[in-house]
Amino acid sequence: MGVFSTLFSNVQYLDIKQLIMWIIGGILIYLAIKKNMEPTLLLPIGFGAILVNLPMSGAITQKVGDILQEGPISILFESGIANELFPLLLFVGIGAMIDFGPLLSNPKLMIFGAAAQFGIFFTLSLASLFGFELRDAASIAIIGAADGPTSIFVANYFGTKYIGAIIVAAYSYMALVPIVQPPIIKLLTTKKERQIKMEYNPGNVSQTTKIIFPIFVTILVGIVAPNAVALIGFLMFGNLIRESGVLKSLSDTAQTALPNLITLFLGITIAEKMQADAFLNPQTLLILGLGLVAFIFDTAGGVIFAKIINIFAKKKINPMIGAAGISAFPMSSRVVHKLGLEEDPSNFLLTHTIGINVSGQIASVIAGGLILNLIAR
Numbered sequence: 001m002g003v004f005s006t007l008f009s010n011v012q013y014l015d016i017k018q019l020i021m022w023i024i025g026g027i028l029i030y031l032a033i034k035k036n037m038e039p040t041l042l043l044p045i046g047f048g049a050i051l052v053n054l055p056m057s058g059a060i061t062q063k064v065g066d067i068l069q070e071g072p073i074s075i076l077f078e079s080g081i082a083n084e085l086f087p088l089l090l091f092v093g094i095g096a097m098i099d100f101g102p103l104l105s106n107p108k109l110m111i112f113g114a115a116a117q118f119g120i121f122f123t124l125s126l127a128s129l130f131g132f133e134l135r136d137a138a139s140i141a142i143i144g145a146a147d148g149p150t151s152i153f154v155a156n157y158f159g160t161k162y163i164g165a166i167i168v169a170a171y172s173y174m175a176l177v178p179i180v181q182p183p184i185i186k187l188l189t190t191k192k193e194r195q196i197k198m199e200y201n202p203g204n205v206s207q208t209t210k211i212i213f214p215i216f217v218t219i220l221v222g223i224v225a226p227n228a229v230a231l232i233g234f235l236m237f238g239n240l241i242r243e244s245g246v247l248k249s250l251s252d253t254a255q256t257a258l259p260n261l262i263t264l265f266l267g268i269t270i271a272e273k274m275q276a277d278a279f280l281n282p283q284t285l286l287i288l289g290l291g292l293v294a295f296i297f298d299t300a301g302g303v304i305f306a307k308i309i310n311i312f313a314k315k316k317i318n319p320m321i322g323a324a325g326i327s328a329f330p331m332s333s334r335v336v337h338k339l340g341l342e343e344d345p346s347n348f349l350l351t352h353t354i355g356i357n358v359s360g361q362i363a364s365v366i367a368g369g370l371i372l373n374l375i376a377r
Contacts, residue, residue: 017276018053025049031175038175040263041148045171048073048271060275076265077272084156086266087149088234093259094149094329094361095238096251100213102355104205109352111305113359116325117367118301119144123294124371130286136160138371140287143170144294145364146177147327148266153231154368158375164273165284169291171270177331180292182339184299185323188307194343196318200351210243221366228369235365299323302356324353327364333357 028046032039051059052073059073070078080086103109120141127137135158142154143166151170155163173180186194214236222229242251273279302322310316320340324333333353340349 015276017280018055020280021053021274021276022050025053028172037178038171040260041171041267042175044264044267045168045270045274048268049274051268052271052274053276060272073269073272076269080265080269081152081272082156084153084230086262086269087152088230090149090259090262090266091231091234092238092241093254093262095214095235095240096242096254097259098235098239098242098329098358098361099354100210100239100358101205102351103358104209104213106352106355109355110359110363112302112322112325112356113361113363114325115305115322116298116302116356116360117144117363119294119297119299120364120367120371122297123290126293127290130290134375136162138375139163139166140290141294142166142368142371143173143287143291144298145327145368146170146174146295146298146332147361147364147368148174150231150327150364150368154372157227157372162283162287164270164275164279165287166291167270168274169288171267172288173291173295174328174331177295177326177328178335180295181299181323181332181335184296185303185320185336185339188300188303189319191343193307193310193319194339195347196316197344197347198318198321198349198352200348207243207245211240214239214243217362221362221369225366225369225373227372228365231365231368232362235361295326298326302326318347318349318352321349321352321356324356325360325363326357327360329357329361330354332360 025046025048028042028049030046031037032042032046051057058071060071061074062069062071123144124137124141127140128134132140139151139155139158139160139162142151145151148167148171151166152163155166160166218229218233218236221232238254241247241254302325303319304322306317306319306322310319318340320336324336326332333350333356336353337348337350340347
């Protein structure tokens with residue numbers, strides 16, 4: 001009888017909002033398993049949403065005698081997200097996975113990464129018009145970076161109370177890149193434009209250049225946007241491990257085990273900010289909508305910029321490659337490459353889109369740093 005009495009006693013604390021969060025968690029798990037949408041992200045986020053919305057969840061708080069203590073999820077959040085540890089470690093892994101060779105062989109691709117950050121600044125203005133305080137608006141706008149660690153870093157820096165919705169929106173839209181981007185790209189381009197073939201002439205990028213590049217970028221960004229130096233520094237350190245050639249075992253770990261492990265912990269820890277009372281409100285829905293706007297205008301900014309270049313260029317470029325300038329690496333580059341193959345099976349755009357995609361990774365961090373510098377904490 002003790003078990004049943006405890007069961008019924010705890011069930012009375014269950015409310016409709018928690019049930020809704022269970023449904024949201026279930027949808028995320030479904031998308032991860034059945035649709036294979038970024039399962040390393042959506043599966044832990046979905047399970048975590050259920051975990052923290054159980055009645056009197058011990059994952060959030062635990063009662064020891066008469067003392068109420070933080071539960072494991074809350075402890076993980078404070079030690080892994082609130083101090084930016086998880087995002088920075090994840091950036092080491094991302095940096096180790098990136099090959100800057102295509103970008104270094106054609107540095108002009110960097111401008112497309114910059115153009116695809118337009119959605120961040122457009123959404124910053126839009127969020128302010130909707131009544132969000134400037135710091136909250138900046139935190140929401142950075143969803144357009146299409147970069148979870150940068151979103152967490154900026155949201156923590158400004159101490160926004162909407163961090164849960166911002167993180168969920170950032171990672172959810174990263175997972176939904178294959179769904180969000182194609183219709184925007186097709187809307188803004190003609191079939192003829194999508195069929196434009198581009199030659200790839202790989203330059204002879206020396207190993208020395210690849211080693212110097214992450215060091216140079218760290219110094220440059222540190223001078224231009226000092227508040228972003230931690231993000232860019234960890235990203236470039238991961239790349240330096242890769243390119244140095246003397247830390248192969250560490251490079252392998254940084255490319256596989258480290259990002260996978262950190263992503264799993266990050267996903268389930270994010271749930272600390274997905275408790276029903278704080279998450280289910282009109283502001284959350286608005287933030288999700290603004291995040292989508294940021295993604296749309298990032299994609300549109302890159303494509304339109306490429307179309308403008310074509311007005312003056314003798315040798316036309318495929319404007320779809322501009323959409324790869326968002327920071328969702330390597331998903332966005334693959335999406336654009338796949339669209340090119342759909343229009344013409346012999347049209348291989350991957351080498352171009354990869355270069356633009358990694359430039360978007362750098363540009364998104366710089367954009368985040370500029371926002372941190374321009375807006376007082």
